[in-house]
Amino acid sequence: MSNPSFNDMFLRACRKESVSHVPVWYMRQAGRSQPEYREIKEKYSLFEITHQPELCAYVTKLPVDQYNNDAAILYKDIMTPLPAIGVDVEIKSGIGPVIDNPIRSKQDVEKLGEIDPVSDVPYVLDTIKLLREQLTVPLISFSGAPFTLASYMIEGGPSKNYNKTKAFMYAEPEAWYLLMEKLGDMTITYVKEQIKAGAQAIQIFDSWVGTLNVEDYRTFVKPIMSRIFTELAEENVPLIMFGVGASHLLQEWNDLSLNVIGLDWRMPIREARAKGVSKTVQGNLDPAILLAPWDVIEGRTKEILDAGMETPGFIFNLGHGVFPEVNPDTLRRLTAFVHEYTSK
Numbered sequence: 001m002s003n004p005s006f007n008d009m010f011l012r013a014c015r016k017e018s019v020s021h022v023p024v025w026y027m028r029q030a031g032r033s034q035p036e037y038r039e040i041k042e043k044y045s046l047f048e049i050t051h052q053p054e055l056c057a058y059v060t061k062l063p064v065d066q067y068n069n070d071a072a073i074l075y076k077d078i079m080t081p082l083p084a085i086g087v088d089v090e091i092k093s094g095i096g097p098v099i100d101n102p103i104r105s106k107q108d109v110e111k112l113g114e115i116d117p118v119s120d121v122p123y124v125l126d127t128i129k130l131l132r133e134q135l136t137v138p139l140i141s142f143s144g145a146p147f148t149l150a151s152y153m154i155e156g157g158p159s160k161n162y163n164k165t166k167a168f169m170y171a172e173p174e175a176w177y178l179l180m181e182k183l184g185d186m187t188i189t190y191v192k193e194q195i196k197a198g199a200q201a202i203q204i205f206d207s208w209v210g211t212l213n214v215e216d217y218r219t220f221v222k223p224i225m226s227r228i229f230t231e232l233a234e235e236n237v238p239l240i241m242f243g244v245g246a247s248h249l250l251q252e253w254n255d256l257s258l259n260v261i262g263l264d265w266r267m268p269i270r271e272a273r274a275k276g277v278s279k280t281v282q283g284n285l286d287p288a289i290l291l292a293p294w295d296v297i298e299g300r301t302k303e304i305l306d307a308g309m310e311t312p313g314f315i316f317n318l319g320h321g322v323f324p325e326v327n328p329d330t331l332r333r334l335t336a337f338v339h340e341y342t343s344k
Helices: 009-014 035-043 046-050 053-067 106-110 122-134 146-155 163-171 173-197 214-233 247-254 269-274 287-291 294-308 328-342
Strands: 089-092 096-099 139-144 201-205 239-242 260-262 280-285 314-318
Touching: 009 201, 009 314, 035 046, 035 053, 046 053, 046 122, 053 122, 053 328, 096 146, 106 173, 122 139, 122 173, 139 146, 139 173, 146 163, 146 173, 146 214, 163 173, 163 214, 173 201, 173 214, 201 214, 214 239, 214 247, 247 260, 269 280, 269 294, 280 287, 280 294, 287 294, 287 328, 294 314, 294 328
Parallel strands: 139 201, 201 239, 239 260, 260 280, 280 314
Antiparallel strands: 089 096
């Protein structure tokens, strides 16, 4: 890196290189728990923030400035690229993404278009370019994975059991595979353009794929994930995989052309390693612990750090996103503790 003040610890850890401290960032670090963000949200919706590169860059950079984290993650939503392919999605407060035209048939899948990121989501690319000028830590961008995007598109919104999604998958396999290919194409095109704009790492969120068993994952989802990661690996930036409640899929993910596996809080790091996970691991403090007294947070964090540091390739994170009730001071203190405890 030409910039001497650039902190590349996160990128080094992704590649299993030596680091002077364990790098740390938090999923959903930008946003809901920050008073400055809440103030912005009184005036603007998520959609409006992401369409204003200066404002979006400010929201993305805020946690890095406040907590001294080792990476920034672009503030946006996994739904961002969907309108470009013909999916009417609205982010409803307190509910999440709601889709008025859910997919019910192969015809619905056939109607889906293709994304042209430069004309469809220029504001995302402009925000990335702006952040690359402003940041002294790596910028992570992301995309939703086909299964998770499909679950919203079929259910029409968030779901507890994904019954409609799975029913579509089992009953309409031809339509399902077509949907996976179309969403796979969109993901590859969208991510490649983000990398071209300057994203230095990519996290793929397959948040809800844990609802499938291993056999169904291998049959219905792994082929498209394999294609996505194989094509993105050519871009030479670290690729991270993350899902919630998907510990049973770790060996499947370890086969893919990716660099980092994000663990949720249910899977101890030592157990993941014992199961054969050879990639860098990222995680995995239960976000709920952030509401406990500091000595509890510190004790639990030490256990994770001790396990994580046994093998090269470890990034400290939460096992899921920061939630609104978390005090920003706790995150600042946690980052400082991780840096101090792991500094050689």
